[in-house]
Amino acid sequence: xxxPEEDELCFPHINTSCRRTTAPYLETMLTYTxxxxxxxxxxxxxLLVIISISHFKQLHTTxxxxxxxxxxxxxLVGLLQMPLLLLHNQGCWFLGDIMCVVHYFLAAHVVxxxxxxxxxxxVDRYIAICNPMFYTTRVTLTRVKLSVCLCWIxxxxxxxxxxxxxxxxxxxxxxxxxxxxxxxxxxxxxVDMLAMFLGPILVISVLYLRVFVVxxxxxxxxxxxxxxxxxxxxxxxxxxxSEIKAxxxxxxxxxxxxxxxxxxxxxxxxxxxxxxxxxYLVIMLWLIYLNSTFNPVIYVxxxxxxxxxxxxxxxxxxxQPGSCELSVT
Numbered sequence: 001x002x003x004p005e006e007d008e009l010c011f012p013h014i015n016t017s018c019r020r021t022t023a024p025y026l027e028t029m030l031t032y033t034x035x036x037x038x039x040x041x042x043x044x045x046x047l048l049v050i051i052s053i054s055h056f057k058q059l060h061t062t063x064x065x066x067x068x069x070x071x072x073x074x075x076l077v078g079l080l081q082m083p084l085l086l087l088h089n090q091g092c093w094f095l096g097d098i099m100c101v102v103h104y105f106l107a108a109h110v111v112x113x114x115x116x117x118x119x120x121x122x123v124d125r126y127i128a129i130c131n132p133m134f135y136t137t138r139v140t141l142t143r144v145k146l147s148v149c150l151c152w153i154x155x156x157x158x159x160x161x162x163x164x165x166x167x168x169x170x171x172x173x174x175x176x177x178x179x180x181x182x183x184x185x186x187x188x189x190x191v192d193m194l195a196m197f198l199g200p201i202l203v204i205s206v207l208y209l210r211v212f213v214v215x216x217x218x219x220x221x222x223x224x225x226x227x228x229x230x231x232x233x234x235x236x237x238x239x240x241x242s243e244i245k246a247x248x249x250x251x252x253x254x255x256x257x258x259x260x261x262x263x264x265x266x267x268x269x270x271x272x273x274x275x276x277x278x279x280y281l282v283i284m285l286w287l288i289y290l291n292s293t294f295n296p297v298i299y300v301x302x303x304x305x306x307x308x309x310x311x312x313x314x315x316x317x318x319x320q321p322g323s324c325e326l327s328v329t
Contacts, residue, residue, distance in 0.1 A: 010092035010178035018176040021091040035086055035286070038293055042078030045296035046071045052309035057324050059305065062144045063124055067299075069148045070117040073110045074292035081107055082289055088282060093180035097170035100180035105159045105167070108192075111261075111288060112155030115200050118254055120147055125251075126207040130214050158195065162188045197265040204254055211251075249302040253295055260291035305329045 011017035023031075049071040053059045084103045087093070093100055124144075128135050166172060166182050173181045184192070264284040299306045308328045312318050317326075 010094070014177050016177045018092060018178040032086065035082070038290070039078055039082040039086070042082060042289075042293040042296075043075060045300070046075035046078060046292065048310050048313060049296050049299060049306065050075060051313060051318070052306060052328075055318055055324055056309060056326060056328050058326075058328055059309075060141070062139050062141060063121070063128075065141065065144050065148065066117055066121050066124060069151065070114060070121070070295065073113040073117065074295055076106070076110050077289050077292040081110065081285075085282060085285055085289070088180055092178050094178065097174065097180075101163060101166045101170045101182065103180070104182045105163050107285065108159035108162055109155050112158050112196060113152055114257070114291070115196050116151035116155060117148075118257055119200050119203055120144075120151065122204045122207040122211075122254065125211055129211045158192075162192055193265055197261065201258065204258075208251055208254065215248075249298065252302070253298055256294050256298065257291050260287050260294070263287055 008019050008022060009017040010020050050068060053064050053068045053071070081103070084095075084099075087095070088103075095103075124139060127139055131138070160167065162184060163182065173183045175181065264287070267284065296306075300310070305328045312323065312326065312328070317323055
C-alpha cells in the first residue's frame with residue numbers, strides 16, 4: 001500500500017519530499033509533446049528574426065532595432081524559460097533552490113523587457129505617423145540603442161527588487177523538498193502591476209489611439225489624391241502607406257501581447273496570485289510565454305521582408321560574400 005504513495009513523491013527516498021501532481025499518462029505525454037513543439041518553434045522563429053535583422057544592412061532601421069530587442073527577449077523565453085517551466089509542470093522542481101529563484105527572476109526580466117519594448121515601439125510609431133517631419137531627427141539609431149539598453153537594465157533592476165528577499169534566501173518559502181515557491185508581497189505586487197501592466201497599457205492605448213486617428217485621416221487624404229502629378233508626391237504617398245502598414249502590424253503585436261498578459265494580472269489584481277508556486281500560475285505563465293511564439297508568426301504573415309530573409313537563410317545564401325547587402329524589402 002505504501003508503494004503507490006512513494007511513486008507520487010518527487011523524491012521517493014526523502015520523507016520531506018513534495019508530492020507529484022498525477023495525471024493520465026496519455027494526457028501527460030500529449031501535454032509535453034505540444035509544449036515541447038511550441039518551445040522549439042519559439043526558439044527557431046525568433047532566432048530567424050534575430051539573424052535576419054542582424055545580418056541584412058537594409059534592415060538596420062530604428063523600428064527593426066526595437067523588434068530585435070523584442071525578438072531577443074522572446075528567444076530567451078523559448079530557450080530558457082519554457083524548458084524550465086516544462087520541468088515544473090507536475091509540481092516537482094529538481095534543479096535546486098537557487099535555480100528556482102533564477103527561473104522566476106529571468107521570467108520577470110524577459111517579460112519586463114517585452115513590456116518596455118512594446119512601449120518603445122508605440123512611441124516610435126507615434127512619432128513616425130503623427131510627427132513624420134521630425135522622425136529622422138528625433139528617432140536616431142544612437143537614441144534607440146540607448147533606449148534599448150536602458151530597457152534591459154531597468155528590467156533587471158525591477159526583477160531584482162521584486163525578488164530581493166528570495167535572492168538572499170532562496171528556500172525561505174519552500175514548504176517541502178522539491179518545491180519551487182516564491183511569494184510576492186503586496187507592495188511588490190502593486191508596483192509590478194503598475195509598472196508592467198496598468199502603466200504600459202495606458203501609454204500604449206493613448207499613443208495608438210492617436211496613431212489610429214492620424215492614420216485614418218491620412219488614408220482618406222491619400223484616397224482623395226490618387227492622381228499624383230509628380231514622382232516625389234508618389235514616393236511620399238508610398239512611404240506613408242508603408243508607415244501606416246507597419247503601425248497596423250505592430251498594433252496587432254501589441255493587442256496579442258495584451259491578450260496574453262491580461263489573465264495573469266487580472267488574477268493578481270484579485271489577490272489570487274500572491275503565491276507563485278500554484279498550478280494555476282504555470283498555466284498563466286505559459287499563456288504569457290505563448291506571446292513569444294505569436295510575435296514571430298505575426299512577422300511572417302505581415303512582413304514580406306521576414307519571408308524573404310528566411311528564404312535566404314534556409315537556402316544558405318547568407319553565407320555568400322556580400323549577402324548582407326542584398327535587398328530584402
